[in-house]
Amino acid sequence: MSERTESGERTSSGLPEILNIDVQMWTSLRGRLHDFTTVVCDAPDPAPRDADEWHRWATEYLQVVADEDGWQPGRYYYRAEIRDDTDRTAEVLMQNHWEYRT
Numbered sequence: 001m002s003e004r005t006e007s008g009e010r011t012s013s014g015l016p017e018i019l020n021i022d023v024q025m026w027t028s029l030r031g032r033l034h035d036f037t038t039v040v041c042d043a044p045d046p047a048p049r050d051a052d053e054w055h056r057w058a059t060e061y062l063q064v065v066a067d068e069d070g071w072q073p074g075r076y077y078y079r080a081e082i083r084d085d086t087d088r089t090a091e092v093l094m095q096n097h098w099e100y101r102t
Contacts, residue, residue, distance in 0.1 A: 013047035019093070020083050021058055026075040026097075033077055039065050054080060054094040066100050073101050 009017045019041055024033040041061050048054040058080050065071075079095040 011043050011045040011047070013043075013045055015043040015045070015047050016082055017043055019043045020081050021061060022079045022081060022089075023062070024077045026077065028074075036076065051094055051096075055096050058094070058096070059098050062098060062100070067102075071100055075099055 011017055021039040021041060023036045023039060025036040026033055039061065044057045048057050058078060062076070062078065075097055076099075077095070077097045079089075080093040081089045082091040082093065084090040
């Protein structure tokens with residue numbers, strides 16, 4: 001994992017060097033999503049070519065974080081995104097859901 005930088009540097013594929021994966025957790029008792037965490041990560045280089053490759057990249061990253069941090073099993077919804085200098089979402093690269101199992 002990486003720290004957020006304000007350098008604006010880009011990978012060879014044109015992505016910023018740092019991306020964010022915004023994660024929400026599904027709560028079955030309440031039947032809704034709630035904000036969970038944001039994972040700051042290194043951008044893939046080369047960039048994934050399609051939605052399936054983006055999904056594999058994101059879930060591999062999330063799997064490592066979830067295992068290290070002891071997330072509870074369940075359904076998580078996530079968005080890989082580029083953020084601007086004010087830490088707001090500038091572009092959503094992809095979004096999907098993921099079933100985390102220990």
